[in-house]
Amino acid sequence: MNKLNPFPFVVHFWIALLPILFFTSCVGSTYNPEFERVVFDGARALELIQMQMAFGDRIPGSEAHAMVGDWIVQELQDHGWRVEEQFFPYREFQGRNIIGMGGPTEGEWVIFGTHYDTRPISDRDEDNPWTPVLGANDGGSGVAVLLELARVLQNEVLDRPVWLVFFDLEDSGGIDGMEWIVGSTFFVEHLQEHPSEAIIVDMVGDADQQLYYENNSDPFLMEEIWEVAAEMGYSSFIPIGKHSMLDDHIAFLRLGIPAIDIIDFDYPYWHTTQDTLDKVSAESLEQVGRTLQSWLLSN
Template sequence: MLKRYLLITFILIIIGIIIFIGYLEFTNKPFEEFSGTRAFEDVKYQVRLGPRTLDSEAHSRVVDWIVGELSTEGWQVETQEAEISGQAITNVIAKRGEGTPWIILGSHYDSRPTADRDPDPTNCDKPVPGANDGASSTAILLELARVIPRRIDGQIWLVFFDAEDTGKSTGTGWANGSEYFVSMLEGKPDQVIVLDMVGDKDLNIYMEGNSNRELNNEFWALANEIGYSQFIQIYKYDIIDDHIPFIKAGIPAIDVIDMDYPYWHTISDTVDKVSAQSLEIVGITVQKWLEQYSIIKNSTN
């Protein structure tokens, strides 16, 4: 009887050890580097859905897909819904970790309803495919969601903004989703990095003039240190984008955007204009910045 009891106890101990090891592997998966190839597949998927304009089927489907991808990777996911100017919008928020530092990485996922910069006037009322403008930055955030470890120091939020690209040439109506998000935000994050139009095959990312100077210098210096000459340490544009509501709220934020993109707001903003290499350059820079900021640790170091 005693031998049987000892055998059962031994088996239970072994089972407990196996479960504990499995838990550790689940919660702290080995460091994995960002894959531009995987991100590019996500760009292609979004574009296959069709233009992700407000109230469209493609818009609803891309929200469901983003939520599903984030949930699969173990993020705490919620949607934030609102009505702005008579239109329903949905921001998607994914959270991991707690405490400080608190970092927000953002991207808009909607695509522009009108190709008002298309050289052919007959195309100007058509929706933009949004391969670079919308899908590229969304794909980078989703790939970061896969490679950021489950156990981190501090907290990271990945925020997918709606209704960034519904604005008018007069400068009104832009960044509605991020504006609403910031208005509802409790507390102030330490740093915010917004990505937009970062998949161009001919990638040239200049500093944006409304962005936080200190964070700009830090991020571009890191990119150059890695060897990415595509990040050019010169201010060239002042842009209304999803970083502006954060700046207005006194939160350090930058806009990482390649405005030297001839297909911007045209029907030619298609998958063939995007490259996996460009996605990887930007994605790895963000990943390395998170390491440098000590919010994630590279277990291979």
């Protein structure tokens, strides 16, 4: 992600068309009379960040990047989500978006999205600008939140389709003329139908969490979710506009799809070698995850 600087976005690609709306759900399909709601666990989400970092630098084109993609697919399938993969070429890279689908096959549907790639250089690090970003928060936290949501939602009887989308090639913008948000732009441009809303989570694990309104986000959807957080007592959701971001939500907004970006951009370790596991916390991850779980199940 980056501070927003709107520009026309063109990606040349081979079309890998994604089936839309016609799928069989593996999540929330049967009623279980002994069902007891599973609650989002921040400690487990933190472990999911650690698992990602164990693969190494998740830079597009690297072995670690391919391995973490395979791992995401397996995690989704293990929790009963049907998985589609969407491949697309961009420059010398083979991009790969990963989509987990659950709930019924008809009705208004919602997307929760994040990026899973990490930045190849730490260009905001004065001492180590050419070292890859480790991506505990930027690249790791959003994936952890979505995968933990996959676990807690697997036994829910969802009343509408839910997609968990992991975007590729979000975070290499500005390097050798590369664009930002490549994967999400490809994804949105190939939707046959539009979701009712899209919620992007990015850099949400900061131990000193401050989640301000993002200025480009849909104000009504943003207010809904911040109100849920307030009802749950989470003061880190601050209902004041502060930053204007170029993040994956912009791809949806460009096509008129209501979308928001939940992001803590007051993170001093952004695009540095210090974006490490000790800078994120289970509590921060849990507050975001439980807010989204509560919002989804009450709407």
